Amino acid sequence: MNSISAQPLMLAEEQDLAxxxxxxxxxxxxxxxxxxxxRTKDGHRRGAQVSRSVILDCIGLxxxxxxxxxxxxxxxxxxxxxxxxxxxxFRSIISRNEIAELHEAGTRIRFIGxxxxxxxxxxxxxxxIEERTAHNSTITVTVALDYGGQWxxxxxxxxxxxxxxxxxxxxxxxxxxxxxxxxxLARYLSTxxxxxxxxxxxxxxxxxxxxxxxWQCAYSELYFSNTYWPDFGxxxxxxxxxxxxxxxxxxxx
Numbered sequence: 001m002n003s004i005s006a007q008p009l010m011l012a013e014e015q016d017l018a019x020x021x022x023x024x025x026x027x028x029x030x031x032x033x034x035x036x037x038x039r040t041k042d043g044h045r046r047g048a049q050v051s052r053s054v055i056l057d058c059i060g061l062x063x064x065x066x067x068x069x070x071x072x073x074x075x076x077x078x079x080x081x082x083x084x085x086x087x088x089x090f091r092s093i094i095s096r097n098e099i100a101e102l103h104e105a106g107t108r109i110r111f112i113g114x115x116x117x118x119x120x121x122x123x124x125x126x127x128x129i130e131e132r133t134a135h136n137s138t139i140t141v142t143v144a145l146d147y148g149g150q151w152x153x154x155x156x157x158x159x160x161x162x163x164x165x166x167x168x169x170x171x172x173x174x175x176x177x178x179x180x181x182x183x184x185l186a187r188y189l190s191t192x193x194x195x196x197x198x199x200x201x202x203x204x205x206x207x208x209x210x211x212x213x214x215w216q217c218a219y220s221e222l223y224f225s226n227t228y229w230p231d232f233g234x235x236x237x238x239x240x241x242x243x244x245x246x247x248x249x250x251x252x253x
Contacts, residue, residue: 017244017245018061018062018063018241018245019063019198019199019221019241019244020063020064020065020195020198021064021065021066021067021194021195021196021197021198021199022058022063022065022066022067022197022198022199022200022201023066023067023068023069023197023199023200023201023212023213023216023217023220024054024066024067024068024069024200024201024202024203025069025200025201025202025203025206025209025210025212026047026050026051026068026069026070026203026229026232027202027203027204027206027228027229028203028204028205028227028228028229028230028231029043029044029046029047029228029229029230030043030044030082031043031204031228032046032047032228032229032230032231033046033230035228040082040085041082041085041088041089043230044085044086044089045089046230047229047230048089048093048098050229050230050231050232050233051068051070052098052101052102053233053234054066054232054233054237055102055105055107055139055141056101056102056105057233057234057237058139058237059105059106059107059138059139061237061241063139064138064139064140065139065140065142065194065195066139066140066141066142067141067142067143067144067191067194067197067213068141068142068143068144069144069147069210069212069213070143070144070145071086071090071113071144071145071146071147072144072146072147072148072210072211072212073113073114073146073147073148073151073211074148074210074211075146076117076146087118087119087122090118090122090125090145091121091122091125094122094125094126094128094129095125099129099133102133102141103132103133103136105138105139106136106137106138106139107133107136107138107139107140107141108133108134108135108136108137108138108139108140108141109129109130109133109141109143110130110140110141110142110143111126111129111130111142111143111144111145112142112143112144112145112147112152112190112191113144113145113146113147113148113151113190114146114147114151115145115146117146118145118146126145140194142191142194144190144212144213147190147212148211148212149209149211149212149213149214149215149216149217150211150214152189152190152191152213152214152215153185153189153214153215155188155190156185156186156188156189156215157185157188159188160181160184160185160188163188164184185215186215189215189216191213191216196216196219196220197213197216197217197220198220198221198244199220199221199222199223199240199241199244200212200213200217200220200221200222200223201223201224201225201237201240202222202223202224202225203225203226203227203228203229203232203236204225204226204227204228204229205224205225205226206224207224219249219251219252221244221247221249223240223243223244225239225240
């Protein structure tokens, strides 16, 4: 083996080939439903079932952190009928205790996003699920609801400024260091208690982030699957992990 090819091999061996934190943009529920002659809500229901299966698959594969993009800030602009259907789905998942299997498997569930736009019933349900699963440690699943990457960065800036002004009586923009701000903002993001994102998967053939984890995806690996989310399974997840393992992560160095 010559010296040119040896260097990339060394870098590949040094990196951890198994991602610790995976995020998934679960796309394609509506298109899947149309393809099968079903209603949009049937696609979302099937997508919810797949979400549980993928969480269990991640447990089996030893992935400790998983973040799922369930409802974006922009999804409110979908048809009133579809939004109502999604809210009804969220309520049924909570009321029917559909997380029981995940809880028994050791899943800690937490929610990020702007909860204020959801009904009190849903907000209460989220809190109950978080409290119920708080001590589980097999896998931490973060569900992004009414979440947007730009919103996340903006609220982090707001929180940082509030903290900075409260602890520095004569605070001024002239005293702010860009590097300091950059490091500080990461502590105020919705995902501040999670490890860095290693791999972001998007299903259904689209190749964009759609305002998801914009800050966190800075150096994550991106993988785009053509499979609609309701058809996404262990084989598809395995292909994403295999692709991840074949990459050399240099982080700009």
